[in-house]
Amino acid sequence: MLGTGGATAALLAGANDDVPVDTPRDPAREAAERELSRPMYHENDPNLLERALDRFWEWVDSLFGAASSGTPGGLIGLVAVILVVVALAAALWWRLGKPQRAVRTSSDSIFEDGPRSASAHRTAADKHAAAERWNQAVQERMRAIVRSLEERTLLDARPGRTADEAAAEAGRPLPHHADELRAAARIFDDVTYGGRTADRQAYERLRDLDLALESTKPLSVTAAEGAAE
Structure with missing residues (x-):
């Protein structure tokens, strides 16, 4: 027979074997993080490039979603707007030519080499x-036109x-051809x-x-000055 004190001790000993030991929260989280950081859990994870692409497409999707919700006609209306913008950009490119040559300087001489006669340029x-x-x-x-005027x-x-x-200078003594002279200079430029391409019509x-x-007989200096005024 066990005494009261011995029975109580036995019950406490059994209770300690059945009740799980509580682990504090922070050490438990750290243990879980260490476990999940093991390579075996990340063998099939996407690499850095795949993750970046996923983020990019998510951003594009959200951008289009926001734009289509604010555009009349929804997604179809957005596509129509994009096509119009592309068409306008293409038209501007065709009209203005290559951007890097859009700005010219006064050093862009019409003659690249040494002096040649108008006849040589025509040939x-x-x-x-x-x-x-x-x-x-x-x-x-x-060049033949300009050299001929100089001659x-x-x-x-x-x-x-x-x-x-x-x-501009030749248009003063030749006012009847001033518009065509400016047009010819524009074609040349x-x-x-x-970066534009000429055709037979432009050359002719x-x-x-x-x-x-x-x-064409030019105006006299006095007449040219009067026409300019």
Whole structure:
């Protein structure tokens, strides 16, 4: 027979074997983190690039979702707006040419090499036109126009003159051709500096202007000054 004290001790001993030991919260969390950090639990996790792509597409999806909810017509309306913006950008690119040449300086001379006669420039232009090299044909024909005006002393032979400057100066003694001179300079600039491609029509326009100027009598200095006023 056990005494009361012995029975109580036995009950307490049994209770200690059956009741689990409580672990404090912080050590338990740390133990779980250590366990989950083992490589065996992360063998199939996405790599850094995959996670970055997932975040990117989630951002794109949320962006389109927000835009479509605020655009009349929902997603279809958003697509229509995007197509319009792309079309406008393409039109601006076609009209303005390459951005890096959009800004020109006064150092862009119409003549790249040494002095040549108007006749030499015309011959070169005709050769390029016969081979359908319209860009070079346009450039040489514009140089022929300016050199011819210099040879006729309607323009002073000034190095470094641009096509725009030549057109503006020649338009004073030749006012009836001022608009065509400016148009010719614009075609030359678009081809030479703007990345545009010339065609037969553009070349023939400059050729016709060259022929017309040859047979045009300029105004006198006094008449030219009066027309400018």
